[in-house]
Amino acid sequence: MSNIQVVVRCRGRNEKEVAAKSPIVIDLPNDTFSVTDPYISINNNYTTTSVSSLSSAANQGTNQSRRSSTNASATLSNYKTYKFDQVYGSQADQHLIFEKVALPLFNDFLGGSNVTILAYGQTGTGKTFTMCSGEQATKEVDFKHSESAGIIPRVLIELFNKLESVGQKDDYLVKCSFLELYNEDLRDLLNDDEKPAKLRIYENVIGAGNINNGGNSSSNGMPASKKLESKQKSIAIQNLREESISNCQDGFKVLQRGVMKRKTASTKLNDVSSRSHTIFTINLYRSQPDSNGSGTSLFKVSKMNLVDLAGSENINRSGAQNQRAKEAGSINQSLLTLGRVINSLSEIASNTSNSSIHNASHIPYRESKLTRLLQDSIGGSTKTTLIATISPAKINIDETISTLDYACKAKNIKNLPQSGQDSDLVMKKVLVKNLSQELVKLNYDLIASRSKNGVWLDEDNFKQILEENESLKASLKEANLSTESLSTKIAHFEKFKASNEINIKNLREQINRSTTKNEAISKENDQLRIDLESKNSEIKQLNERLVKVNEKFNSTTTQLAKVIYENLDSSIESISNILTKYNNSANNEILTTFDRQLAKNIVDFRKSVSQKIRDINNNLSNSLLQDLPEFLNKYNENYDTLNSLVLTLNANLCQNLSDLKIANDKLSGYIIEDHLNYSTQELLTQLIKTKVSSQLSNLHEKLNQSLNLLIQESQHSYKQLFESSITQISQDVIESERNELSKREKNWSNEANRVFGLIDKDLADVNQDELNHNKERFAALSTQTTESFSNLDKETTKNLAGLGELIKREEDPNFSIIRSGLPSLDEVCGSIKQNDASIKNTLAEIDKNLKDIRRFDPKVALKSSPVRSGRSPEVESRRSPSRSPSRTISPSRTYNKHISPTKSLAGVKTKIPQLQTSLENKENQGPNQKRRRVMQEVENLLNG
Ligand SMILES: Nc1ncnc2c1ncn2[C@@H]1O[C@H](COP(=O)(O)OP(=O)(O)OP(=O)(O)O)[C@@H](O)[C@H]1O
Structure with missing residues (x-):
């Protein structure tokens, strides 16, 4: 029986905290690593609330953590001091964390033990950084040579280094699974199916001799063959895909695929915030020597759970709204349940210090999927290390205290991990059978294609390809029709374009002609304007002459009347x-x-x-x-x-x-010869002529009358x-x-x-x-x-x-x-x-x-x-x-x-x-x- 190892990692202030000029309120004995004095002191004067909501929830019904805090506290009354197994400061790098935190568990894992590493802490404090990488998941990362590579890639590297260093003396098999719990839904991050089979958590009786139930379920369970009598149960997940990896690069690819599918979002406190809890599991199957000479090849099964929990956050501070608020609520809810589980386990550990087996019925594992998934890791049969990540900045002090309170409680939890000898053993034939099924499935096409000269496919794939081919043919036909239609349209448009070009040409010529005409008309207009002005002057002169003629006519008429x-x-x-x-x-x-x-x-x-x-x-x-x-x-x-x-x-x-006739003739002659002779311009002033004639006629008529x-x-x-x-x-x-x-x-x-x-x-x-x-x-x-x-x-x-x-x-x-x-x-x-x-x-x-x-x-x-x-x-x-x-x-x-x-x-x-x-x-x-x-x-x- 061993307590959960609790490690605290306090990062340095990030840019936002520096920008906010938030002071460091965390006091560490060493900025890198401290094992001898693993204390963390917090200046209580800076706290806004004595106990955070999460920690208060976690502390319901127990004073253990408080006591433990009290026990761990320093002498200074204003400072709250926590003691953990290990404390890492801002200068602790990834390699150090791996070596000091992960590697011991890794060795247990190699030795056949089930181990769990949990990263827990406030959002943006470095959980994903610690577990996975500091690199962005959107690009392919060479974890092998990356300083920011976290525990998982380093485990993979170390795993295959170890396995490969052993040589061919041992036979082994490495499988990986990657799942996430988002809003209480389980998702297989390695399953690329559009409608993947729903994941289901179930309890697997350890010692039943089953592993993975045909490869479709993963068991965190206890050893089956040797300790069937114990009747311990382990948590298994039905339909979770496990992918075999033969080297670390394969493991990196699997990790990368899962990380890229993980739900992330940008929040106020973290640009790439993980909104789900993830569990990356490495299953190691190592062959065991035939000690009893039965000739039956057995494989020792060990499991390493690498858990990156979603960050706890104060919604009021993070400013999460809508979907982000819902996510935070779900995250906080699951973390609350986890806190209660931790409290329960911590109290049980305090009350029954020598109890070897927890009474699981008193632990609220079933209140959330997260606690059910972590049932083996917390208070279960695995060796577990909890890495609590905190921020040193004053602005996060409440969340930091809450995290540390949890961590302290978790430190009290006692697990009952199996030793390497107690690990599950799997018969080679079962393992081979499972592997063969997988191999058959994966290499159908390859086998079929290599069996003949031509391409050879299995029937399902062939049908699928035929369907795709038919679909492609139909698409091609449609494309051809569309092409023909487009060609017709293009031809039509070409004709239209040609006619338009002709029309445009004609229109341009018309425009040119019109322009020329316009210019000519403008010139004519100018000339006509000049002519009009001259005609107006002529009309004016004619009017003056007409006035004179009228006067003369009147005088002549008067004379005529006088003569008459x-x-x-x-x-x-x-x-x-x-x-x-x-x-x-x-x-x-x-x-x-x-x-x-x-x-x-x-x-x-x-x-x-x-x-x-x-x-x-x-x-x-x-x-x-x-x-x-x-x-x-x-x-x-x-x-x-x-x-x-x-x-x-x-x-x-x-x-x-x-005489009268002569007088009349004179008058007529005067009118015709003298008066009308003035109308020589009548071609230009027809109107005037008509007017004068009509006036003369009217005058003549009036005179006659x-x-x-x-x-x-x-x-x-x-x-x-x-x-x-x-x-x-x-x-x-x-x-x-x-x-x-x-x-x-x-x-x-x-x-x-x-x-x-x-x-x-x-x-x-x-x-x-x-x-x-x-x-x-x-x-x-x-x-x-x-x-x-x-x-x-x-x-x-x-x-x-x-x-x-x-x-x-x-x-x-x-x-x-x-x-x-x-x-x-x-x-x-x-x-x-x-x-x-x-x-x-x-x-x-x-x-x-x-x-x-x-x-x-x-x-x-x-x-x-x-x-x-x-x-x-x-x-x-x-x-x-x-x-x-x-x-x-x-x-x-x-x-x-x-x-x-x-x-x-x-x-x-x-x-x-x-x-x-x-x-x-x-x-x-x-x-x-x-x-x-x-x-x-x-x-x-x-x-x-
Ligand atoms: N110890 C550290 N050293 C350097 N940078 C760090 C450290 N810890 C975290 N960071 C940086 O801080 C940022 C946030 O870290 P990360 O995403 O891992 O936090 P998180 O706890 O996983 O947050 P969330 O819960 O929101 O996912 C990242 O840019 C990361 O690189």
Whole structure:
């Protein structure tokens, strides 16, 4: 029976602790190694809590550790001192640890004992450094030549050195297993299967003669063959893989594989913190000499458990959260259980100092997998050494004290390790069988491949390879399809690229062309801008010229209107003059002449009558018949004069029209030649031309309208004035003349009746033939007069025809162009109408005179003869028309001399009324009536 060896290793301060300027609170007798004085003192003044949570948990129900601490404490009250088996300081290297701590156990291990080395301590204090290596596990480490190589690699090196140094005298077998306990789950760190078989802890009865149960379980158990009677149980792990190693390098590879699979994480206190508990186990099978001569080869089985516990940590200090906190909780939980186990074992050891076998039922091994795994190592049958790693820094003092408390308690635990002679023995055939199974499994392919020239595989592997091959074929097919698809796409993209390149080329050419065009357009724009500016200036000049033209046009229009007004005035004045002349000169002259002639005739007639009275027959007839043709000639002359006046009037009208036409032509010429010639720039300023034209047209139209309106109004007013004045004058004159003539006619009629009565009475013998002759002459005179009227009618008809033609031309749209600026038809018609009215008046006068002439009855005249009345000449002279100028037409101044007055007068008396009636009828039905009708129609047209 032996106590667990407890060794403390205190590292130096790390960079964080130095940076934190945390002082060293650990006092060691030697910074390297101390065996004679294995004490550790801690300055209690630095402690924040008297006992850490872990240590308090571990100390539940016992004061042993406290007592032991007390026993180990130094004299200084402020210092807490611990005594251990060995104490290593910061200067203790890996080799020293191996030599002083591991090598003794290793030797036991070689001797066939089961040994355990446990590393326990706060996180970041060097457990993994001590057990495995200071090198990073991510790279392949040459442990053989590494100073930082820990206990495990050094054990492996030493193991094979020893085994190989023994030579071939002993047969041996070395197997390794590597497992981890993470969050209460066991993981085989050497099993690379995706779904490895679940590891299961079970108790193996030591001495049953089984080792590894076919290789699938590892036994920490006690010797089976020799001490079956002891019935001790060992802990075995089902399905844990063990790998045989034949040299240390193989062992390094196994170690490296496991370390790389181990759960690590970066924490506040350690960059690569182990988050799981690991157990690296080396199983050594060494052949034993056949001492009893049975011929049965036996192999001694020893086991070396190298345990790297996860670091205890204060979660509050480590700042672990989430997964890290869960890990820490699990770690702490398992360590708490381990502490209770240690306490229990420590108390049992204190109470039963000589007890050789613990009552396992009182030890809480089953409370965690960790304690179950370590059941053989702590309080079991193995030689165990606990290496407690601590930090010297003040900031970790609580955890350090806790660790040391544990270590002290563990130091009290007593194990009952078997000696080398008590180790398990395994028959060689069993071992070989197990090894053969493993070899068969591992070398199937090799055996198959070497048995033929070609490649030879076992069926499972072949099937697997076939499946892989099929999978690869399918993948290849898919890849080919994908390649084809990609090739098609590439070809498509190549085409697309080619077309795109063509398009790009075309687009570039278009861009170039567009650029060239743009440049040209820019140049054109610049030029156009310059042209526009010049055109604007030209437009400005044109506008100025247009303004001037407009001013000139306005002035010209004003002048034109003035000319037109002047012409109109002159025309009206001319017409008025003509009419005045006609009225005053022609008509009055005619009338005056007529009156004078009439008066003369009357005087002559009176003389003649006197003469006739005196000469009864000769003078009256001659006077009457000789003077009538002369009167008619006069009438004809007057008519001719009147006709010539009408022609003159027409000529004047034509002249006026011509003048107006010339004025219009001048205006048109001015517009076309002068005004429109300014529009030579119209190709460039079509809009201006249109505007000017439209404005000119509108202006022209407005001017025409205003002129027409003015002329119409003037015409209308003049017409009304003229008509009213003429009508009034004519009516007045006619009325006065009619009244006068009526009076004279009455007188003359009375006188004539009296003369004719005297003639009838006195000249009964007037020759009838002469009278007839006079009658014929008078008829001829009437016929001639009728012809004259007919000619006048024709002339009037001709004029009316011209007027109709004028009306037609008026209606002709082409004439409207010429008419613009000319006197309107109303004006012309008004003039004609005025002329016609004057003619009408003149004709009326003539008609009236003719009526008077026609009414002349020589018989009546003769009846009123003073000779027959017997009245004195003075009385007759008072009653005679000669008292005042009479316009009564004298039928004749003398009678034809060869006609007998008596005879002639008798015929005249009977025939003249008939002739008079006939003339009146002719007058009513003749050209005058037609003329009046036509004039009436013309007037209707003008008014309509
Ligand atoms: N004695 C020592 N000498 C030199 N360096 C050391 C020593 N002990 C530990 N270290 C260094 O301290 C760091 C932490 O050590 P390590 O990882 O072994 O601690 P740990 O106790 O295993 O921590 P955890 O429990 O978190 O895994 C490592 O970088 C290691 O190299």
